[in-house]
Amino acid sequence: MTTSTITRRDFLVGASDKALQPLKAACIPDTPAPNPSLAEHAAQRLQFGAAPGDVVRIAALGFDAFVDEQLAPASIDDAACQAMIDSKGFVTFGESWAQLYDRRNHATYAEAIRPLSEVSHATWIRMIHSRRQLQERVVNFWHDHFSVQGSQFIVRSMFTKWDETIRAHALGNFRAMLEAVAKHPVMLYYLDNYLNTRNGPNENWAREMFELHTMGDINYRPGINPTVTCDSTVDADGDGIRDFYYDNDVYEAARAFTGWTYEQASDSPSRGQYKYVDGSHDHFNKFVMCRYFEANLGPEEDAKSVLDILAFHPGTARHLAFKLCRRFVSDNPPDELVIAVADEFRRLKDSPNQIRETLRFLLKRQEFRDARSTKMKRPLEWTVSAMRVLGIPYVISANFSIEWVFNDMGQPLFGWRPPDGPPDVAEYWASSNGMLRRWNFVYTTVSGWWSNQGFNYSTTGIMPDEIRTPAEVADFWAARLIARGISGPTREGLIQFVAEGRDPDTPLAQSEIEEKVAYLAALCTMTPEFMRM
Secondary structure (H helix, E strand, O other), X not given: XXXXXOOHHHHHHHHHHHHOOOOOHHHOOOOOOOOOOHHHHHHHHOOOOOOOOHHHHHHHHOHHHHHHHHOXXXXXXXXXXXXXXXXXXXXXXXXOHHHHHHHHHOOOHHHHOHHHHHHHHHHHHHXXXXXXXXXXXXHHHHHXXXXXXXXXXXXXXXXXXXXXXXXXXXXXXHHHHHHHHHOOXXXXXXXXXXXXXXXXXXXXXXXXXXXXHOOOHHHEOOOOOOOOOOOOOOOOOOOOOOOOEOHHHHHHHHHHOOOEEEOOOOOOOOOOOEEEOHHHOOOOOEEEOOEXXXXXXXXXXXXXXXXXXXXXOHHHHHHHHHHHHHHHOOOOOOHHHHHHHHXXXXXXXXXXXXXXXXXXXXXXXXXXXXXXXXXXXXHHHHHHHHHHHHOOOOOOEOOEOOHHHHHHHOOOOXXXXXXXXXXXXXXXXXXXXXXXXXXXXXXXXXXOOOHHHOOOOOOOOOOOOOOOOHHHHHHHHHHHHXXXXXXXXXXXXXXXXXXXXXXXXXXXXXHHHHHHXXXXXXXXXXXXXXXXX
16 A cells, blocks of 8 residues: 655644535545444534544434433532543633613623633533533523523623523523523513613614524515404414514514613612513514414513413414524424424424433434434534544633634534524535635644643543554554544545555654644544544
8 A cells, every 4th residue: 555645734634625515526535434333423413523532432322312311400419520621720701780780881891701701611611521512502502592602791791601501591481581582681682672661662682682692584574564454374383473573573572672671770779680571671562373363461561471372372483493403403404393392392392301302302303213314513513523632621710711612613612693693504614715714723722822721632641552553553542532533534534644655554763643633633523524524
């Protein structure tokens, strides 16, 4: 066997092209990677990547048992991860609403933003180290769904309570979650509903509630509906609620949410908490989705009825089912699966564990089992999976922040500016610039740029001494880090990188191996097989 020289640049050019699969059929290798096992599939898709030993554990436990375990996170001993969080000396998780709210005007920016910073630190630690991996994936899904830009004024100071709310409802009931979100000062501020009064209506919250959080733009019809009654042309199931929404449904719903704000008085013990101001509420009658609301209803009654309409609407079930299927199955999930998941979601509408049981239904469908290597890891998923498999520690230091090397990839944690959340499709993230940003992250790390801060990767003592040839070295690291079989071209590229023009079956000197292995490990995270999940 002979080989030619290949540089890191040559390898990455090929890797970035292959990472665009399945977008570019022409890039599919002649000898493609074998399909991952179900355990390998679960380790990648239901976790933030496979840490060493995960695939073996999942295979021994069995897929169904693994799903059931992960959907009961409270039963999983996660004391080691919690101890890591506790050791960091975070202070804002124990602060009251008033204490957090008071941080908004703190003279020191670091203290004003400390709640956001501490939630970010704790989230990174959980994604990397928690044994409750599926819970972290679901929490991330809902943070994306109800996306807020964390650095905004009171958002940053109240962020511990926001994360607490998302976590409390992540596997619970969607209707309960929707109301908790609607009443949260973070969302009230971010989408301006705290300014929404009968004298100055503001539609921002109502519009995003319809378009992003519930029914989705697939159920939007532009224009103003001239009638307030429903017939079979707009209400196919005859439930008295229109099948889709118009702009005037948004306007009328915005009126229903007038008076929903938070306590802003600096001397109030409930400052920073949700507050309903009856004097700011529009008490006139309203028409939302063909439903008539009489004037002068009780406090919050019309707004809560709007939440009922939207949370229980079949359009909302379809929109949420599509997003769940897109996150956990494929960028373009089959319609039959989306419909089935939507039906299950609606069947469980009154269950306190609606989301958990809908996920169980989805993950045990054959479509999930068959959707192996169909998604590309977004920057966050790729970075965490690389850190988990390489054992790169999460570092909190005055002289280093992971954001310095991560945010350039374009998906800052809790930093997405518009309310739609980071895209969940490969075509947005699969670019040569995106691949370069990922390479810069892993290259600088294994090169030791941040080693004086403890953010580094060491290969010492991992590979057995008897592994000496380029082919053996490449095969060892690929098997350890990629957690699934690789294609012939990927294996050849890794071997060529190690061999550097030498015979791949001739043993290397120890110095030659040591010169290569850290960069080989980095290259393994840049392969199309590692990029996919």
